[in-house]
Amino acid sequence: MMDTQLTIDTLLVRAENYFAKKQVISKTSTGVTRYTYADFAKRTRALASVLEHLGVERGDKVGTFAWNDHRHLEAYFAIPSMGAVLHTINIRLSTDHLKYIINDAQDKILLIDQGLLPIIESIKEDLPHVKAYIVFSDEEHLPTTNLQPVYHYEKLLETGNEQHVFPDNLKENEPAGMCYTSATTGNPKGVLYTHRSIVLHSMMLGLADTMSLSESDIAMHVVPMFHVNAWGFPFASVWFGTTQVLPGPNFNFKTLGDLIETERVTITAGVPTIWIGLLNELNTNTYDLSSLRSIVCGGSALPKGILRAYKEKYNIPFIHAYGMTETSPVATVSRLKSYQEGLDYEEKLDFISKQGIPVPGIEIKVINEQGEVLNNGKEMGEVLVRGPWITDSYYNQPEKTAEAVKDGWLYTGDIATVDSEGTIKIVDRTKDLIKSGGEWISSVDLENALMAHEAISEAAVISVPHEKWQERPVAFIVKSKTSNANVTKEELLDFLALQFAKWWLPDDFIFIDEIPKTSVGKFLKMKLREDYKSYTMSESL
Amino acid sequence: MMDTQLTIDTLLVRAENYFAKKQVISKTSTGVTRYTYADFAKRTRALASVLEHLGVERGDKVGTFAWNDHRHLEAYFAIPSMGAVLHTINIRLSTDHLKYIINDAQDKILLIDQGLLPIIESIKEDLPHVKAYIVFSDEEHLPTTNLQPVYHYEKLLETGNEQHVFPDNLKENEPAGMCYTSATTGNPKGVLYTHRSIVLHSMMLGLADTMSLSESDIAMHVVPMFHVNAWGFPFASVWFGTTQVLPGPNFNFKTLGDLIETERVTITAGVPTIWIGLLNELNTNTYDLSSLRSIVCGGSALPKGILRAYKEKYNIPFIHAYGMTETSPVATVSRLKSYQEGLDYEEKLDFISKQGIPVPGIEIKVINEQGEVLNNGKEMGEVLVRGPWITDSYYNQPEKTAEAVKDGWLYTGDIATVDSEGTIKIVDRTKDLIKSGGEWISSVDLENALMAHEAISEAAVISVPHEKWQERPVAFIVKSKTSNANVTKEELLDFLALQFAKWWLPDDFIFIDEIPKTSVGKFLKMKLREDYKSYTMSESL
Structure with a gap:
């Protein structure tokens, strides 16, 4: 068989060739930007060409410090497709953690939302590796800033080459992306994604038994793009030609309701906090949510009351998933098996509120303190994961790696039970x-x-x-x-x-x-x- | 990211762990065998253990000469999972071609349907590499045969180990399967599939925009399992926990109609000849086809009249796919894009009867004699394909390889047009x-x-x-x-x-x-x- 490599540039090329007319809809600070995948691909290629001109080389880290919008999406594809590494930085970290991770990654260039400039300005003296700052701006001119050298993204793009050609020798095991865990103790830990891990994870999102992401979907990415690649949806959406809705900076629940209604969003993903907040908003204001076929939820336990409210009031089913930064993130999905359709309503809700079974490609086992594999539905043990989109190390952290990765398995620190169907139910974090x-x-x-x-x-x-x-x-x-x-x-x-x-x-x-x-x-x-x-x-x- | 290998044993393990209760339904010469994936996995492991006992080693070829049934399915997983190569032999080839390919592959063992014994008996003198014959039999005792040594599959399995452990060091680029093209001139050409190519192709079959194969499906494999792995469905079905229906030896259109009705088949795949034949059968006898959500069709051009008849009389949509032995086989799928839903009925039929766009993972270009890439919907050119489940060579055939694989592309010998949507329409074989x-x-x-x-x-x-x-x-x-x-x-x-x-x-x-x-x-x-x-x-x- 051909030694064809699973690389991110091929995802972009598919959108370019077959979904040129499909749209990206992006809320910005000044309005809504709509453009086609044809435009998206041109701007993405132009971005790669200007980054190359600014000195970005194969393997260099390029940081993004931004909300979910079309420019961030361009960075998602331009940076890995040129062989560099997309380092998405969590905008909500403390300045100490920001300094730590930007220096740990040795980001060469930072792409920054204009509204977030003050944060980076406040730490610029401590970022010795950064050679240039590029500002995602909706304005004609940049505000006064002490960052140097600094570029206006749109003006820089005008100098780029829309026909820029990506290297044809990318290997699937080269690093393509990077994300740090949001540590509750100590410094954040970096996870490097490869082209292969991102492409395989993207394909998984299209499976009928996971998210079933399709060309016909209109996917709104609520999960921040600085958080585990917005759970991988932007990559998969481009590949499949899915229409994308990006809610932009500082969105609130009203924005989400409005976007679902006006853009006819069919699938969206986010943590329970978002869906609890939207539910409160729905108690105040009315939105037409009839286009929504599924809400993907993960990140922490999904209260059954939320499942019930969306199902009973709006007939919107949840797809419950489980994962973490270290797992790209989707490791399990909770779906009823066909023979469970006969369960009664409450049993179904109970079942879906569990974390489910490993998606194709991923293996999981839950072991007790004696190392025995559990499946009796009662005993609690630690969740171990392995697969091609599970990390085998923390960046520059051999000790933390040795603690977390043993015998080829990632020890997640999550505690779960496993029932006779193989369904895992996370009951806690080890430390909780x-x-x-x-x-x-x-x-x-x-x-x-x-x-x-x-x-x-x-x-x-x-x-x-x-x-x-x-x-x-x-x-x-x-x-x-x-x-x-x-x-x-x-x-x-x-x-x-x-x-x-x-x-x-x-x-x-x-x-x-x-x-x-x-x-x-x-x-x-x-x-x-x-x-x-x-x-x-x-x-x- | 972990260096986890994409190997076929992991597909089996997923069915074992999560779909133990799901069923395989297999028509045999004496009735219908029904068993669970739990049973399937045990018998598959037992088969691997007895093959090992008979001397099958890593990389050895094991031939199957059989119809679509549960025993053949066991061979599909036992042979590659132990590191050997599943060589599915076309039972309809001439004895000259049979001798050629069994010797070319150097099959060490042959697994043979009892009903097909006479064919192998007639050429046994010319098969110097075959060390043992195993007969898939529904009877208590084998008929008299001059094959030596010969084993009764069921009796052999009783001696096997149902807990047999597969090697844990399989690499995804090792050969896993083998199929010869049905040559119209010269000798058949062998294509070697790898674990990686089969696993990636399987994942593709689950995508919402291709076959959307799911746990909830009941898939009947009409495409012979000796023909490009029944288009990959048996592998994907086990992975996803899909119920499988195997129509057994010498099935006719009545068998197909009966199985669809009684087993509530949701998806099935085959060449147009099958669907034309079934349509004739439906003119004579009545079957309840209401469970069928899709018919997958490929292998040669799909007449619009067939599309129309199934849609209008039975409300069954076709999924039209394109590929060949060299492409594992699925390279393109014809699906309406969301913005084409507004086309009128006839336009939709026209569109679906084309071959479609490359599935995720596959790249295609159509070039004219000057090497220019075509997309004007009129000019005809040759279809070139590349991707991780496209062959880069013919087994033991450097000259034929050099003719067909150039600059990293497979030259298919198929002539097509490409419209502005990127849709290919095969208009002919080069030689036709x-x-x-x-x-x-x-x-x-x-x-x-x-x-x-x-x-x-x-x-x-x-x-x-x-x-x-x-x-x-x-x-x-x-x-x-x-x-x-x-x-x-x-x-x-x-x-x-x-x-x-x-x-x-x-x-x-x-x-x-x-x-x-x-x-x-x-x-x-x-x-x-x-x-x-x-x-x-x-x-x-």
Whole structure:
């Protein structure tokens, strides 16, 4: 068979040749930009040519510091197609972490959204490797900036070659992309994606049993493009000729509702926080969501109440997926098997709210502390993953690599059960598990149960030290703003007692205004643990 | 990223772990065998263990000479998973060709359907490399045979190890399968498939925009498993947990109708001859085809009349695909783009009857004799293909390889036009084109037009030598048995004159009982050309 390489430039060429008329719709700070894949390909080739002119060479890292828009999409294809490495930088990181990762990656050039310039300006003295700054701008002229040398993206593109030819000797195992995990402790860890990993992951997104992404879809990318390649959707969408909707900078839930309605979005993806927020927005304003065939959800546990609300009120099914930066990210998808269609409605919701089975190409096993493979639906163990889009290392971090990758498997740090269908259900992060009297309690199970309560908007459960039981659960509750119920600790105890063994029930319920979150919207339980480390158990319970 | 290899054993493991309850339904000479993927996996592992015991080593070729059934499916996975090469032998070849390919491949063991034993017995003296014969049998005891040593498959399996472990060091570029083209001239040419090519091709079959093969499908493999791996469906079906229906030996159209109805088949694939035959059967007997969501069709041009009949009478859409032994086989699929949904019905039928655009992973260009890439929808040129499941050589045939593979492209010998959407339309084989007065006439276009005539069942057009025009078309016509119309040459001329320029019209129409066909059901025009090489043009036209 031919030694044809799985490289990202071939994805672009397919869109160019067969989907030239299909559109990219991009919200910018000044309006909406619409153009065709023919235009997209020309601008992408022009970008590659100017980057080459600025000195970007094979293997160089080029950073992007930007929201989801068409210019970012151009960078997604120009940089890897020329043999350089697309380093998408999380715009929500602390300046310390930003300095760390830009220097760790040795980004040669940074592409920056104009609105995000002040952040980069504030750290520019500490970025010795950066040779040039290019500003994604919707304005005619750049604002005054002390970055040097600095270029206006659009003016630079005018000097580029729309027929620029990519190298024909790219190998699929060359690095193509890079993303750092949003670390809750220590420095972020870099993951290098290859052409091969991105192309195979893209193909997987088109499978009927995963996302079924198709030419006929209109896909809105809500997951930030600085976060694990927006879960891979931009790459797959170009390859399949899918219409793309990019919600631009600082979008809010109204923007999302408007875009779904006006652009007739058929599929979109994001973390549960987004869909909880959109649901609240839908309580206030009305949008026509009838075009939506699926919402892809992942990143953290999907509360069953959310599944139910979208299904019952709007007839929109969720596709629940599981993964992380290290897994490109999609490793499992939760879909009913054909013989499960006969289950009753509640059983189906329960099933879909699990994380599902490995997608084709990925292998998973869940092992207990003795290394035994689990599948009895009850015992909890750590999730191990392997496959061609799973990382085998952290960039420049041999020690952290050795901790996470053993015997060819990635140890995810996620704790799960596996039922007889092979379905995994993530019950916690290793570090979030509560070990009470030698038995494990899943903080995630308690949180999901609490968030299904109509008076509760968010809930986080952490362990606090306990003299007798070593650790005990404590719940943090954010009350719903739309509900009138003024729920009490006692009511919540009774509520949970219907579903859990007595020893699982939290020792206390603490009402707060907001759960602290990470830069990608996940609960930052570490912060809660830190704030409440000297907490003394309430006497009232 | 992990250096995980794309190997066939991982497909089997996924079915074992996640689809253990799903079924394989196999028609045999004595009834119907039904078992689960759990059983399938055990028997497959047992088969690998007994083959190992019989001396099969890494890289050895193991031949299969069989119809589509569960035992053949077990061989599909056992042989490559143990590192050997699955050589599927076309049961319809001449004994000369059989001897040639079994010796060319150096098959070490042959797995043979009991009903096909006499063929192998008749050539056994000329098979010096074969060390053992294993008979796929539905009977308790084998018939008397002079093959030596010979084993009863089921009895052999009983001695095998159902927990046999496959080697963990298989590389994706190792050979996994082998198929010879059904040559119309000279000896058949061997194509070696690799684990990588088969796995990537399998993933492609699951894409929403190709076959959309899914766990929820019930796929019936009508394409012989000795013909380009039944177009790859058995491999993909196991991977995705798809229910499989295997129609067994000597199936007829009644069998197909019965199986579709009773097993609730959702997707099936085959050459036009099959669907024309089934359509005739449907005129006689009634079957419930309501479960069928798609018929995949390829192998030769799909007459628009067939598309129309299935759509209008049974509401079954066709997925039209293009490929060949050298392309694993699927290289293009014809699907309407979303913005073509507005076309009128006839335009849609026209569009779908073209060969479509390259599937993700495959690149195609059509070039004229000057090497220019075509896309004007009119000019005809040769189709060139490349990609990870396209062959780069013929086995043991450096000269034929050099003819067919140049500059990294496979020269298919097929002649096509390309429209502005990038859609290719195969108009002929290089050797079947008719060059009249320096201009090309497509025999396939004329044939399709003729076969759309209600009084015609089959039509083949060939070129005959002509003093003035070098070559002129002559049409061979098989009249329909179900139509009462007794069509004449003059009527056919008038009929074609509505659609074609005058100089395209055949110089003669010859009515025959049957078009000679190749072993895989394609028109054998070479035979017509040979039979009519001294033909003198009729005076009557």
